[in-house]
Amino acid sequence: MTGPEPALLTLREVGHAYGETPVLHSVSLDLSPGECVVLLGPNGCGKSTLLRLATGQLRPTTGEVLFAGRPVDENDPGTRARIATALDPTAYYPDLTVREHLMLIALAHGLGEAAERAVTDQLAEHRLTERADVLPRALSSGQTQAMLLAAALVRPHDLLVLDEPEQRLDARARASLGARLARRKRTAGTAILLATHDAALAAEPGLADRLVEFDDGAVTVRPRAGR
Amino acid sequence: MRDGSEDLAGAPQDALRHLHRLTGPQRRAKRRGDALLLYGVSLIVAFWLVPYLVDAGRTAGTEADGGLWVNDRTAWLLEALPGVLPAALALALYGAARTALWRGPVRLPGEVVSWLLPTPVDRRRLLLPYWWAALARVAVATLLAGAAAGFLLRAMVPGGGAAWAPAVAAGAWGGLLTGLLAVAAGTLVERYEGAVARHGRWLFRTAAALVAVLGLAAAAGAGLLWSGPWGWAVAPLAAALGLGGAAWWPLAVLAGSAGTGWLLLVAHRAAGAIPAAALRTRTAAGSLLAASVLTGNLRQARAVVRDTGRPPARPPRLRLPFPRRPALLIPWRDATGLLRAPGRLVTAALWAALAVLLAHAGWPLAALIAGYPAAGALTEPARLDSDDTRRAGQLPYAPGTLALWHGALPVLLLAPALAAGGALLAVAAPALVGAALVSSYRGQVPPHVMIGVETPAGNTGPFQTALWYARGPLVTLALLAPVQGIPLWAALPWTLAVAAGTAGWVRRTVRYAIS
Known part of the structure; x- marks a missing residue:
């Protein structure tokens, strides 16, 4: 099943193995602008692997992954300018404060004069304003996760790739995460590829267009109930 | 409902006795390993220390053996x-x-x-x-x-x-x-x-x-x-x-x-x-x-020793204003990082000062060699990127380009510092920074380098590993050495060519490290 617009991200018969251990086989999936696909499945089923294949962090053993019609390359500046990720819990500079980290990313993406406002908004949205001028070492694990989410959202992007973003967030942040993602999808036309264990997040109104369920390396794609 | 306190009173001792029984084979294996280690240490002590002790006992208090035990020292x-x-x-x-x-x-x-x-x-x-x-x-x-x-x-x-x-x-x-x-x-x-x-x-x-x-x-x-x-x-x-x-x-x-x-x-x-x-x-x-030492990742080993048990981080007092020009962004990032690790700046200054002194003493090659650690200290922010390439994952730069941007601030700081030792030393700054970036992005030593080959003189692994670690400065300094001590107009083209070559080498090293 494809979305209404030309696909932004295409996985075509993608398979991946870690050494002799197959994880995914023959996965095909398209993601169009403004679409959200949620990956569901037990631990070890291949959700994170699929996300890393989609962003080019891993190369598929078989098949191909295309972003905007070209093979995805995580080291290509054009790809990095368009895909935002929150996949790695340690992907931050230990010697920059939260604010500096976000400003670096915002300025690098050409926000210019608007960078400061964008960073202030993200700090407020993720309840990091009072921790904005501390180093990451002084943050709790939940605040670190919030910082990584803010870093992904502070910059412009066409595709947002998130791996269990609800992990380590407190109940209030979890509860609002789905609504924030749905709002971004609606207003900015962002495509979202999201892996989660949180049923409430997957069921957030206005967020998921399709659900991908994993079964022994293969996937089943179905529209979310009610769509 | 059971009152667990009475029933569990003996549980901890039972658990420990059970653990003691289960770990019997491992404890015996560890004792054998410790005995082997003790045997090795004893052999080393016996070969190296005992002769000294015997000699000391035999010639004690005298100037025999060329005054080994009784002399001015x-x-x-x-x-x-x-x-x-x-x-x-x-x-x-x-x-x-x-x-x-x-x-x-x-x-x-x-x-x-x-x-x-x-x-x-x-x-x-x-x-x-x-x-x-x-x-x-x-x-x-x-x-x-x-x-x-x-x-x-x-x-x-x-x-x-x-x-x-x-x-x-x-x-x-x-x-x-x-x-x-x-x-x-x-x-x-x-x-x-x-x-x-x-x-x-x-x-x-x-x-x-x-x-x-x-x-x-x-x-x-x-x-x-x-x-x-x-x-x-x-x-x-x-x-x-x-x-x-x-x-x-x-x-x-x-x-x-x-x-x-x-x-x-x-x-x-x-x-x-x-x-x-x-x-x-x-x-x-x-x-x-242990893992860091076994894999030759000395930087990670140092980080473990330095960061474990560190006191909680305080909000940094020094914060630089955010740059308005994109070209200043990575230098700003590097300057911020260096200000938060002032020891690196002090190290760089000391090595640069030594380089200048050596240049004035008429030892241009030694001055060049001393300039490399100065460059190495200033490229610490590049090492933060190479330690974990995901840190720069949100930045829209190709890794090789980002690596070269990390050279901008070190060159700007190092060249004027080395200029006190002469123009020839100053123009070598880009090449020295390039060598430092090659070292920063070298990644982990490949296993085949560590293993080496057996020769009549012994295994080449340690020598190969040392060469692999030092290849950036070794090659760069070897290329710069021939033009030291000659007029600037003659040395400048070659020195700049070496700098350009190291820049290409940095890109290649980054590409290899992330592949």
Whole structure:
């Protein structure tokens, strides 16, 4: 099943193995602008692997992954300018404060004069304003996760790739995460590829267009109930 | 409903007995490994130390063997011993306390920390055997080292006036005292980890200042036998060697023994109450350190030692204004990082100063070599990117381009600093920074390099590994060397070509490292 617009991200018969251990086989999936696909499945089923294949962090053993019609390359500046990720819990500079980290990313993406406002908004949205001028070492694990989410959202992007973003967030942040993602999808036309264990997040109104369920390396794609 | 307290009263002891039975094979295997290690160390000691000891015993107090044991240097050592040795022991105790921040005398295997600690076993019964084992190891090692030191120092006494047995016994006692104090200090650091984290900064700075004062006093010729436990440990040895200032050595023995005994009692009580978090931290650090050393990742090893047990981060006081031009973004990032690690700037300044001095002394090649560590210190922010390439994952730069941007600020800082040593040294700055970036992005040493090949002269692995680590500066300095000492107009094109070549090499290295 494809979305209404030309696909932004295409996985075509993608398979991946870690050494002799197959994880995914023959996965095909398209993601169009403004679409959200949620990956569901037990631990070890291949959700994170699929996300890393989609962003080019891993190369598929078989098949191909295309972003905007070209093979995805995580080291290509054009790809990095368009895909935002929150996949790695340690992907931050230990010697920059939260604010500096976000400003670096915002300025690098050409926000210019608007960078400061964008960073202030993200700090407020993720309840990091009072921790904005501390180093990451002084943050709790939940605040670190919030910082990584803010870093992904502070910059412009066409595709947002998130791996269990609800992990380590407190109940209030979890509860609002789905609504924030749905709002971004609606207003900015962002495509979202999201892996989660949180049923409430997957069921957030206005967020998921399709659900991908994993079964022994293969996937089943179905529209979310009610769509 | 069962009242669990009665039923579980014997459970911890049962759990420990069951664990003892299950771990029998592993303990026997570990004992065999320890025995093999002891055999190896004994062989090394026997081959290297025993001949010295035999020679010292045979020629003690004379100028035989070309004055190996009695000469001006040994005379100076004996004269300075009442100051130098206590200062050295104070430094050793400081080092033991600092090491306990990440290592601790009490170290548990990973599986015990992960599986057994969270259960309601008797913590004291679990931890004290490890503490006693650490104490025994340190006590034996320092007793033997002290005895050997006493023996060798006795051999340096001119004319052989001192008796052997008192010198050896005093050395052994002094070594044992120091070892026991080190374990006690380390245990308390481990037990009161929280307090150390909160107040450790000023505690360790005070201790470091004390050690520095002792060192200065020793350098000025002052005797320190009565300055503290580190001096009491040396007093009997000084008396046995007939040195001055140790007439009241029995008091030192009494004070040292009583004080150490009391401290050991306190440490023994503390050892059984070491928090689980402290044990987990040290076990994890130990595993990571071992893995880092085995894979040749010395940077990670240093980071483990530096970062474990660090006090909580304070908000940085120095914050640079955000740049408005995109071209200044990475230099801003690097400048911020360097300001937060001022030691790197000091290191760079010192090496640059040495390079300038060497250039003025007429040693241009040595000046160039000294310039490389200066460049290396300034490329620390690049190492943060190479340590974990995901850190730059949100930035819209190709990794190779980002690596080269990390060279901008170091060149801007290094070139003017080296200019004091001459224009030729200054124009070498880009190439030196390029070499430093190649080193920053080299990644982990490949296994086939570490393994090497067997030759009649031995395995080439260590030599290959050293070459692999140093290839950036080795190649760059070798290319720059021929043009040192010639006029600038002749050297400039080649120097700039080398710089361009290292820039390409940086890109290639980054591409290889991330592939």
